Amino acid sequence: MWGALARSRAPVARLLSPQAAVLVETVRGRKSRTDPKAKSKAGRIKTPPPVDPVEMVVLTERFTEYNLIVRALRLEFKEEMLRKRYEEETGSLAEERAKQEAEEHRSLMAWNDAENLRLRKIRELRVQKETEAAEQKRREITMLRQQELEDYIKEKEKEILQLQEEAKNFITLENLDQRIEEALDNPKNYNFAIDKEGRKVKRTVLQ
Numbered sequence: 001m002w003g004a005l006a007r008s009r010a011p012v013a014r015l016l017s018p019q020a021a022v023l024v025e026t027v028r029g030r031k032s033r034t035d036p037k038a039k040s041k042a043g044r045i046k047t048p049p050p051v052d053p054v055e056m057v058v059l060t061e062r063f064t065e066y067n068l069i070v071r072a073l074r075l076e077f078k079e080e081m082l083r084k085r086y087e088e089e090t091g092s093l094a095e096e097r098a099k100q101e102a103e104e105h106r107s108l109m110a111w112n113d114a115e116n117l118r119l120r121k122i123r124e125l126r127v128q129k130e131t132e133a134a135e136q137k138r139r140e141i142t143m144l145r146q147q148e149l150e151d152y153i154k155e156k157e158k159e160i161l162q163l164q165e166e167a168k169n170f171i172t173l174e175n176l177d178q179r180i181e182e183a184l185d186n187p188k189n190y191n192f193a194i195d196k197e198g199r200k201v202k203r204t205v206l207q
Contacts, residue, residue: 189202
């Protein structure tokens with residue numbers, strides 16, 4: 001008996017008390033929302049544990065990859081479940097519908113190929129026209145430059161001919177004596193002034 005009393009967590013006085021008395025055991029529960037903070041924890045500041053940036057990046061990448069894998073698996077399982085349910089509900093109509101879808105796919109692919117062929121011909125024709133237009137423009141530019149070059153050459157030839165004509169009146173060693181005699185035979189006086197009306201006023205007399 002005393003061994004049972006020793007193993008019991010309840011106080012001995014409570015066990016030996018008369019049965020008529022009311023037993024009230026104090027129970028320590030959680031604090032209510034209105035209770036203030038304990039005095040022993042008044043100055044306590046909760047600081048979260050430090051986080052390694054490299055570890056955080058690795059965990060974020062792994063968590064994102066995990067979510068993607070789980071989402072893909074869920075969608076795959078859901079699609080498989082819906083396909084099985086559809087096959088069970090439709091039965092023999094599934095094969096017929098699959099044949100219709102395959103035939104529709106073949107017809108759409110044939111239409112797509114024909115449309116691609118038509119657009120390719122249109123594109124080739126457009127590219128050919130653009131190439132011809134570019135070639136025509138290049139020929140026009142070449143002809144214009146050739147014409148400008150010819151005009152430039154003609155103008156320079158004209159200037160050369162004009163200089164050759166003017167060179168006939170140049171004074172050289174061969175005609176120097178002749179030009180001196182002509183200047184002496186035909187003297188010219190440039191010692192004159194011009195009044196406001198534009199008339200020449202000569203004050204010297206030729207000797």
